[in-house]
Structures are given as structure tokens and as C-alpha cells.
Amino acid sequence: MIDPTVIDSWLSTVEKASKIVVLTGAGISAESGIPTFRGPEGYWSIGSQEYHPQEMATFSMFLREPHEVWKWYCYRRSVCAEADPNPGHFALVKLEELLQDRFVLITQNVDGLHFRAGNSPDRTFQIHGNLNYMRCSQECSTDIYPIPDIIPTTPVTKDFPHELTDLLRCPKCNQLTRPHVLWFDETYNEEFYRFESSLNTAMKTDVLLVVGTSGTTNLPNHVVHTVINQGGFVVDINIEANIFGNLAKTNNGVSIQGPSGKILPDLVVALDNQS
Ligand code: APR
Secondary structure, eight states, X not given: OOOHHHHHHHHHHHHHOSOEEEEEOTHHHHTTTOOOTTSGXXXXXXXXXEEOHHHHSXXXXXXXXXXXXXXXXXXXXXXXXXXXXXXXXXXXHHHHHHHGGXXXXXXXXXXXXXXXXXXXXXXXXETTEEEEEEEETTOSSOOEEEOOTTSOOSOOOSOOOHHHHHHTBOTTTOOBEEEEEOOTTSOOOHHHHOHHHHHHHHXXXXXXXXXXXXXXXXXXXXXXXXXHHTTOEEEEEESSOOHHHHHHHXXXXXXXXXXXXXXXXXXXXXXXXXX
């Protein structure tokens, strides 16, 4: 149950706002059964060695062990393929429907669940990419391709069969492709990850909803600080106390502690009832 004074602040600020932005992290997909990035489930074994996602999700690992990295992404795709959008995702679809061009969604999630729920690609910035897509690892072009359906989305335990590897080739130059995701040893850009678009949007944001993120990555931090510095209203939704919740409380905003699958629908229903 959200404090009624929080609902009142939310409704009155949205009413006056020309831009309402939602920034999501792994927490929104946790209720769909996708483990958050910093949970214990993400380890991957190569031989007798255990690797953490922070080591697997790097270009340097891809250069050393491209097939292992692809196998790990097949495993991660299998987890996402089994998951369905939850009420938190659907609430954001309804929010977009209510706000139309006043709405932008900035997501760190690569699981594609916002699109499967129904948010529009035009108003969604996938700032860490999408693991259902691939691109040339040599960047012979900036084209992005859907990963062929035949590539398994079941956990891969054995070596990739060669005929599958052949399907992970760039159609233009025949080099191996890579997953279309931002890795830990890489930097944001506009072309693939909407870096400038996100910052420009932040500069115009009147209300920012921050949902299920631990605040450990660079661009989300810029977005939140930009909105706060210009006096925007920040609503943080998280099951735990966290850095963005503290920032919201000590500036112009509120922190709502609870699961996004419950809190987001309540906020959106309140808005829908008012309109
Ligand atoms: N509702 C709301 N918040 C939740 C829920 C839930 N049901 N479940 C978990 N959370 C919160 C956690 O308390 C935590 O603050 O979601 C956050 C998840 O944090 P991370 O696992 O660090 O995920 P995220 O912030 O998205 O990570 C950012 O870092 O690892 C890279 O590229 C990766 O996109 C990822 C980025």
C-alpha cells in the first residue's frame, strides 16, 4: 500500500510535467524469474574455472573465448525466453498509452521483456543492448541482426556444433558476430546504446521513475543526477534501500520500498483513474 501523500505528489507532478521518464534495471524483471545481475546465479564454468558475469561480459573474454561467450549468451537467452513480462512491465505499457509522447523508457535490461509487454521501440532506449540481436564483432558495419531462430535458447552444455557457429557469421564480411550488448570493458555510444539521446532526454525530464536498479552503471547515474540537478521529481521504486532512493529522499522526490510488480500498477491505476 503506497502512502496516499506519495500518490498525491505523483499525480500532481505528472499532471504538470511535459516529460516523464522511466529508468529500469534488472529488478523489474526479477519477478519474471530473471535473476538480477549481481545475484549469485550468474556464474559460468569454463573447464574447472568459474567466471563471474563481470568477466564473461567483456570484449576481452570474447577475444579469448568467443564460443564460450556465445554459449553463455545462449544460456542467458534461454532464461529470458522462458520468462514472461510481469505486472510491472504491463503497467509501463499502460503508462506509455496514457502519456504518449510525454513518455520515454530508458532500460538497462537486455531481456527484451519491455517490448514483449508492448512498449514501443520509438520511445524505448535499450542502453545496454538486447541479447536477441547480434552484430559484426569486427564492426565492418553498424547493422544489427536478429539472432537466427535456430540458435538454441536451451541451456548449451556442449561445444557449439560447427553448423551453428556458421549461422553466427556477419552476412557482410563473414567474421564471427557478437551479441548486441554493452560489455563491461566497453563504453556507451549513440549508435548502439542511445547515449546522447538519454542525456538529452534527462535534461528535459520533469518526473523520473527509477525502477529496480542498484545504480552501479555510468549512464543511469548521469541520468538521475541530471534530473535532480535541474529540480526534476524522482520516484525510486526498489525492494531495498539504495543510492537512488536516498538521493530522491534528500532532494525533490520519494523512495517507495516494495516490489515493482505491485508498486508500478498502483501508481499507473491512480493516474488512469484521475484522467
Ligand atoms: N522490485 C524492485 N526492485 C527490485 C526487485 C523487485 N521485485 N527485485 C530486485 N530489485 C532491486 C534490487 O534491490 C537491486 O537494487 O533491483 C536491483 C538490481 O540491481 P542489479 O542486479 O545491480 O541490476 P542493475 O542495476 O540493472 O544492473 C545494472 O549492470 O551488470 C550490469 O549491464 C548490467 O544492466 C546491468 C547493469
